[in-house]
Every structure is written in C-alpha cells, then in structure tokens.
Amino acid sequence: MTIIKMTAAEVARKVIDNQPLFILDVRNHDAYVDWKIEGHNFEYLNIPYFELLDGVDNVLSKLPIDQDVLVVCAKEGSSIMVAEMIAEAGRDVFYLEGGMKSWSSYLEPIKVGDLRGGGELYQFVRLGKGCLSYMVISEGEAAIIDAVRFTDVFTNFAKQKNVDIKHVFDTHLHADHISGGRLIAEATGATYYLPQKDAEEVVFDYTAIEDALTVKIGAAQINVSALYSPGHTIGSTSFIIDGKYLLSGDILFIDSIGRPDLAGLAEDWVGDLRETLNVRYRELTEELIVLPSHFMKIDELNTDGTVAKRLGDLFAENHGLNIESEDAFRHIVTDHLPPQPNAYQQIRQVNMGKITPNYDEQTEMEIGPNRCAVR
Amino acid sequence: MDSTKVLDVKGMSCPMPIVRTKKEMDTLSSGDILEVHATDQGALADMPAWANAAGHTIIKQKEDAEVLTFFIQKG
Numbered sequence: 001m002t003i004i005k006m007t008a009a010e011v012a013r014k015v016i017d018n019q020p021l022f023i024l025d026v027r028n029h030d031a032y033v034d035w036k037i038e039g040h041n042f043e044y045l046n047i048p049y050f051e052l053l054d055g056v057d058n059v060l061s062k063l064p065i066d067q068d069v070l071v072v073c074a075k076e077g078s079s080i081m082v083a084e085m086i087a088e089a090g091r092d093v094f095y096l097e098g099g100m101k102s103w104s105s106y107l108e109p110i111k112v113g114d115l116r117g118g119g120e121l122y123q124f125v126r127l128g129k130g131c132l133s134y135m136v137i138s139e140g141e142a143a144i145i146d147a148v149r150f151t152d153v154f155t156n157f158a159k160q161k162n163v164d165i166k167h168v169f170d171t172h173l174h175a176d177h178i179s180g181g182r183l184i185a186e187a188t189g190a191t192y193y194l195p196q197k198d199a200e201e202v203v204f205d206y207t208a209i210e211d212a213l214t215v216k217i218g219a220a221q222i223n224v225s226a227l228y229s230p231g232h233t234i235g236s237t238s239f240i241i242d243g244k245y246l247l248s249g250d251i252l253f254i255d256s257i258g259r260p261d262l263a264g265l266a267e268d269w270v271g272d273l274r275e276t277l278n279v280r281y282r283e284l285t286e287e288l289i290v291l292p293s294h295f296m297k298i299d300e301l302n303t304d305g306t307v308a309k310r311l312g313d314l315f316a317e318n319h320g321l322n323i324e325s326e327d328a329f330r331h332i333v334t335d336h337l338p339p340q341p342n343a344y345q346q347i348r349q350v351n352m353g354k355i356t357p358n359y360d361e362q363t364e365m366e367i368g369p370n371r372c373a374v375r
Numbered sequence: 376m377d378s379t380k381v382l383d384v385k386g387m388s389c390p391m392p393i394v395r396t397k398k399e400m401d402t403l404s405s406g407d408i409l410e411v412h413a414t415d416q417g418a419l420a421d422m423p424a425w426a427n428a429a430g431h432t433i434i435k436q437k438e439d440a441e442v443l444t445f446f447i448q449k450g
Contacts, residue, residue: 028424050393050425074417078390364416 003083006070006094008106012127015039015298016108016305022069024059026052026082027100035368037072037096037103037128038298049078056085068094075099101363103128107153109135110305112291115242117220120161123291123306124153130295130370131177132307136241138218143167144190145224145239145247146293147180149362154184165190167215167224170351171249171293172236173198175262176341176370178362179351182206195228195235198263203353209237229280231273232258232372234265246288246311251276253292254300254309256373257320259337262344266334274329277321286312294370319375333374342368376435376446378410379403385442389417393425396447400431403449408434411445418443 014021020041025032026049036044045062052059063069063086071086071093073079079095086093096103106128112121119138126132126148134145135157142163147154147170158165165188168181172195182204185192196208211228222242229238232250236258239247250258257277260269288311295307302308315321323329341347343365349355350362357365382399384392392413400409411422419438422445426433430450437444 028420030420030424048421048424048428049390050397050421051428053394053397073389075389077388081390081394 001087001090001092003080003087004092004094005097006068007097008102008128009108011037011039011070011096011103012106012108012125015042015127016110016301018303020067022064022067024063024069024071024082026071026073026078031074035100037100040298049073049082052082052085056082056089060086060089060091063091063093065091070094070096072096072103073099075101100128100367104366105150105363107133107148107150108305109153109157112245112306112308113289115220115222115244117222119218119220119222119242121241121245122157123308124148125301125305125307129177129366132291132293132295134241134247134291136217136222136224137161137163138220138222140164141166141218143169143215143217143224144181144184145169146171146174146249147184149178149180149183149366151180151184151187154180155187158188163218164188166217167191167193169193169209169224169226169239171195171238171247172233173202173263173348173351174250175344175348175351176294176372177366178347182353195233195237197230198233198235199352201352201354209235211237227280229276231260231269231276233263234269234272236276240284240288244287244289246281246284246290248281248290248292250293250372252281252290252314252318252320253294253296253373254290254307254314255318256296256375257318257333258372259374260333261337262340262372263348266337270330270333273333274326281311282315284311286310286315290314294372296369296373296375337374338371341371342366376410377408378446379407381410381412383412385412385414387413388415389421391415392418393421396422397425397429400429400447400449405449407449409447409449411447413443413445414441416443418445422447
C-alpha cells in the first residue's frame with residue numbers, strides 16, 4: 001500500500017475540527033514526553049524509530065484500521081522510513097511533512113471578530129508552540145501585535161487583505177519564541193514598538209510604548225490602546241482594541257497566569273504581577289474579550305479554534321485570579337515554576353538583536369512548548 | 376581509546392546515523408568498540424537512547440567543531 005504526505009496545515013485542520021487521528025510518534029521517548037502534537041481526538045503511540053530497524057511487525061497490530069495513522073518524527077526522515085515499512089506490510093499510512101519542525105512553525109489565521117466600521121481582528125494560532133499573534137485590520141491599514149518570526153505569513157496576509165502594515169507591537173521582550181516584529185516593520189516601513197523597560201539592552205531602534213499610547217487604524221480609525229501591565233516582565237503591556245478586546249500578552253492566559261521569572265527577577269516582579277491582575281485588570285469592564293499571547297493546553301481552544309474568553313469569566317474561573325492571599329500567590333508564582341522554555345536566554349538575546357542565528361538555528365531554539373505560564 | 380572500528384556518518388541526517396551504526400554493530404562481537412562520527416544533532420539524544428535500548432554501552436562521547444563522536448561498546 002502507499003505512504004501519503006500530510007502537511008502541518010492539514011493536521012491543524014484536524015485539531016480545530018475535532019477530527020480523530022492516530023499518531024505514531026517515532027521520536028525518542030524524552031522528546032515525546034516533553035512535547036507532542038496535541039489534538040482533542042488524537043490517539044498516540046510512541047515507539048522510537050531506532051527500535052523499529054528490524055521491522056514493524058510488532059507495531060502493526062497496534063495501529064487502528066478504521067482511522068488515519070500519521071507517523072511523526074523530528075524532521076521527517078525517520079517517519080518516512082517507518083511509514084515505508086508499514087506500507088510494505090500492506091497498510092495505508094501518512095507521514096508528517098517536515099516533522100515536528102514544521103508543526104512548530106505552522107500558523108493558522110482565524111478571525112476573532114468584527115470591529116467597528118468593517119474592521120476585523122485576526123488571531124494567528126501557532127498550534128505547535130502555543131503562540132498567538134494578532135492583526136487588527138481596518139480599510140487600508142493594519143496593526144500587528146506579538147508577531148512570531150514567520151514574517152511572510154503576516155505580510156502575505158496583509159497583501160491578501162489589501163492593507164498596509166503601519167504599526168507593529170510586541171507586548172514584551174519574549175523569552176519563549178523569536179519575535180518577527182522588527183523584521184516586519186523593516187520590510188513594510190511600519191513603526192516597531194517595544195515597552196522601554198524591557199528594551200534597555202536592545203541594540204536596534206524602536207519606538208517606546210508609553211502607558212495609554214493610542215494609535216488609530218484605517219478608515220474606521222480603530223483604537224489600539226496600550227495599558228501598562230507589568231509582572232511577566234517589567235515592561236509587559238496589554239492592548240485594548242476597539243474598546244472590546246483585551247490583548248493580555250503573557251500576563252493573563254485562559255487557564256493560567258504569566259510567570260514572572262524568565263528575565264531572572266521573579267521575586268521583584270511578583271508584586272507587579274499581582275497588582276496588574278488584581279487592580280489594573282479589575283478596573284476594566286468585564287465584557288472585554290481576553291486574547292492572550294499563548295495557550296498551554298488544547299482544551300483552551302474554543303470550538304472555532306480561537307483562544308478567547310470574557311474577562312468576567314476569567315475572574316470567576318482562572319486559577320491565577322482566584323488566589324486569596326498574597327503569600328499563597330507569591331508561593332505559587334515563585335516556588336512551583338515549571339521548567340523554563342527551551343533556549344530561553346538565547347531567545348531573549350535574539351529578540352534584543354544581540355545575536356542573529358540562521359533559520360535552522362532559530363528553529364532549533366524554538367523546539368518544545370512555550371512554558372510561559374504558571375498554574 | 377582503542378576502537379575496533381570507525382564509522383563516519385558525518386553529513387547524514389536522521390535516521391541514517393543510527394541505521395548505519397546498527398548495521399555496523401551487527402558485524403562486531405560483544406565487547407568490541409565502535410567509534411561513530413556524526414554531525415546530525417539529533418544523534419545527541421538518539422544515539423544514547425538507541426544504545427540503551429539495544430543493550431550497548433556508550434563509554435565515551437565528545438563534541439568538537441560540530442562533530443559528535445561516540446564510543447559504543449557492544450553488549
């Protein structure tokens with residue numbers, strides 16, 4: 001029988017549409033446990049390719065015949081080898097084109113909602129890494145917030161929508177992924193903004209984001225307004241779009257809150273984090289729809305694939321917003337932190353412009369989940 | 376270190392470094408040492424995991440100028 005290529009985009013569709021898929025992950029056990037393709041209806045079997053060099057006879061009986069079987073590895077070579085062996089044994093089987101590297105890179109643009117005067121807000125969901133980027137569009141113009149490094153996806157999308165990218169923001173200096181913001185701004189002539197307090201070591205020119213800075217986008221003059229909200233980093237800034245959406249960066253997620261330690265100052269910033277969540281965000285209307293810059297678990301996706309929830313609902317349900325005592329809060333966000341994201345110190349250096357790794361090196365740095373939250 | 380045999384898999388990408396190493400290992404006797412030179416960074420995690428699963432022992436490994444060298448003793 002035959003082996004068939006499946007692209008990351010096709011896998012993403014299966015995740016969003018709740019379709020079933022059986023994944024035979026042939027990476028080594030540690031890599032699989034650390035990070036895998038998450039789907040609501042996916043089943044998994046992890047057998048490293050190097051345990052299948054003498055044949056796949058033992059595996060065949062474990063593969064379902066009534067659903068698609070996708071073989072996955074780091075880059076794709078081993079998955080093709082294993083898929084060929086399975087096909088030789090008489091089964092149809094898929095392999096993931098480009099492996100986990102391409103899964104980590106894939107972005108799915110999904111419309112979050114309409115804005116005044118024909119404006120639109122899009123969320124770019126990077127399923128493999130849990131990163132979320134945003135584009136605000138109103139006739140003629142666009143603003144981008146927290147772009148990941150696949151700049152073509154954003155510039156092509158803007159072309160398709162017939163808008164000029166005017167403003168590019170990063171909510172903070174990212175530690176889990178490489179920002180595409182500066183390069184998009186360079187390529188389009190847009191203004192690139194960073195919070196000054198996060199940018200003390202950056203080696204390029206940028207425009208500082210001041211608290212309450214507001215830019216207006218396109219024909220409908222959609223407001224994009226900055227709200228200083230420190231805690232994940234000292235400069236972390238949220239954005240309110242059209243009075244309707246709260247882009248919370250890495251401060252507030254759907255089921256968790258930002259960790260304060262990735263720039264090395266957990267103890268200093270824990271107070272800022274609590275104040276942002278319990279004072280600054282409490283002053284906002286509960287009707288705002290929160291749009292974070294990450295998700296951690298596939299359960300945080302809505303049925304349309306977006307990651308979004310009413311602020312009032314988060315006040316009621318989010319673990320990090322329901323810790324009564326300051327001591328308990330301090331304890332949770334400083335003592336029980338998950339492992340740091342892969343290569344996070346190098347990634348910060350890249351985002352400061354201090355080092356310029358090539359494409360493959362950047363891919364390598366970004367392997368694994370984002371790990372920006374604490375629960 | 377006295378290697379029984381040296382295998383050069385530089386420039387090869389996954390899964391070939393392990394495929395070739397296994398093939399070579401099958402020709403050796405228990406206690407022999409195979410020295411493998413690889414450039415695929417995936418080998419860093421996979422070679423020890425494979426050796427462990429196959430009952431071999433990595434008695435030494437080093438990395439210089441992007442070349443990974445493994446000394447693997449057959450089990």
